[in-house]
Amino acid sequence: MPRVVIAVEGYDTCLHEDDVKKELINHFNSCGEIFRVVVPKKDPDCPNLDRRAFVILLGDGAKEKALQLNGTDMGGWIALVKVEPDREDEESAKYRSSLIHELMHDPKFLYGVTVSGYDTSLTVEEVESALTKHFMYCGEITHIYVNTLDKLTNIYFSKQEEEARAMDLRGTKVGGFKLTIFRVATVLSNRPLGNGERGHGYTIPAHMIEFTSELNAKVIAFKKERGFRFVEGIGKWIR
Structure with a gap:
């Protein structure tokens, strides 16, 4: 069902929140x-945070009908009355895109x-230490991430040949446990097609998932x- 958020201004900000809501509903x-219906607040002593209230409407043609009441x-x-856009504001969207592009193509995450x-009963620090020692002879390790939820670890290298050496360690053991690699x-192993579309089996670069929370925080x-x-x-x- 179509959904639209309507912003409404013009009401007396001295009115009680419940009175504003009742008027908007009617x-x-x-x-x-x-x-x-939402009337934003800032604290109990100051009822209305700004001069806008919001009405969330559902149904076909709701936006057009609401705008007619302006x-x-x-x-x-x-x-x-005006419609609050669903899309992120342009400046924030551009900033997000720039962060995504920078992180996506960070040289630290091209090979891995x-x-x-391995023994998943070990702590994150113990896993990282053991795997670093095991793979350090492959080349320069640029980043290592221990995923305790999926019980796997991503290890990144500076060069493609270093990645190849790491692949050659398949079946070797760490602490008596046989490794699967x-x-x-x-971004290199999941290149888009020539027209910019994603090919069959495309997977988001693993480090993008790892840093999603950090990116959103920025x-x-x-x-x-x-x-x-x-x-x-x-x-x-809103602003």
């Missing part, structure tokens, strides 16, 4: 199914292997610096 009820009278105040089969998904900090804040009730960043 006014926009004919536009579609009202999923939620400038209409709502019990003594004029409703100023995924290792499993295969190439990790990288984007959030960027948004906050630009005056945006996240409204939990509507699941959107």
Whole structure:
């Protein structure tokens, strides 16, 4: 079912939150199914954080019907109605894209292997130490990541021949445990097709998944610096 978030301004900010919600529900009820009405707050002593309230509408044509109510009278105040875009604001989207491109093509993550089969009862530090010693003769290790959830470790190298040497260690043992080794998904091993599309079996480079939280944290900090804040009730960043 189509979903749209409507921002409404013009109401008296001295009104109680419940009164604003009641007026909005009555006014926009004919536009579609009202999923939620949100009047943002900053603290209990100051009821309204800004001059916008939000109405989440469901249904075909809800956006068009709601926009037709722009400038209409709502019990003594004029409703100023606009649609909150679903897409990320342009500057934040560009910043996110630049971070993704930089991380995707970081030289540290061009070559590597995924290792499993080792003793998973070891701590992360113990696994990292044991595997570093085992693979250090392959060449320069640029990054190592122990995934405790999937019980595997990604080890990255600076050169392709170093990756090849690591692959040759398949079946060798660490602490009595036989290792399973295969190439990790990288931007080089998962090249897009000539038209930019992904080929069959394409896998997102493993390090992109590893650093997703860090990347999102940078984007959030960027948004906050630009005056945006996240409204939990509507699941959107607004300014």
